[in-house]
Amino acid sequence: MEKNDVFLIVIILIIPFVMILVGWILKKHPVMDMKSHNGYNTPASRKSQEHWDYAQNIVPYNYISLGKILGVIEIILSVVFLGLHISISAALIVGICVGVGFLLFGFYKTDAEIERKFTE
Template sequence: MENSSEFNEILLSVGFVGMTLIIIGFFLWKYPPKKVNHLYGYRTRSSMKSQERWDHAQAFSAREMIKQGVLLVFLGGVLMLFRDLTLLVSITIFMILLLGSFLVVIARTERSLKDKFK
């Protein structure tokens, strides 16, 4: 049987990604990019249409990143209880949670932009 500590390290990564999202979200919330740019911040075609849209997207997406980060930290802690998962299952769970959290941030921010700027 494979070493179960490997699986725990993979599942522990969920919490590390969550902490990273919290830190990045906090940084973007406190120090948002002031002007529309192609380098830093929440950059989509929709968010870059005007300065007002840009400012809204930066604040909204930063809060969403923090929320998703907190959720991932919590889920990472819960997942650490499951020690007998196979490597494939652990990696699959990690990828689903990672991609899912990013998709949630994007979907909610884009919906907020659409609702606010009809």
Template structure:
């Protein structure tokens, strides 16, 4: 039976929540409390704002797809719950971090070393 409270759904739910926050209500100023904090993203307020919105959108989209995919896999795959939990956890961790190099590349292309928008 499908368990919507399943621990398998923890990472996708976190991705959706943080995706919504970072996409639509990101931290307004560079801070050390929360947000997408990398060397490139904290170079300027403009780079910071871009990085928050970008990773937020990616996590929102990926978390939603992952949530749906995990629920479907729980319904149709004949593997044990333990095996599926292990697989879902691994995929969830990968989904969380896979976008970091892409956002970093975009920041490098869009902003110079001082965080100023390139022309």
């Protein structure tokens, strides 16, 4: 494995690592004060204190699980790209796009769960 190969794997794993880290931090230190502007802070989570509390309870699990899934996908993509001798810049672009997609999906999934819970 070359130096560039290791660089590719490390860079591509930044987003899943950050997702898992943020999920872990929010799990260990949930933000109970809506006015602090910390925690999972979206319009759906700010509708009421009940919405806020529910969002702070579910977002760590969503981001930890999505981060783990993304990590596995990114490793598989890295191995495939390295095996196919795809350029590092192309692999990074694809990896970053997949990572950003997972981040956005995490917001969508959490907001959808909040809306589903409070429209029942």
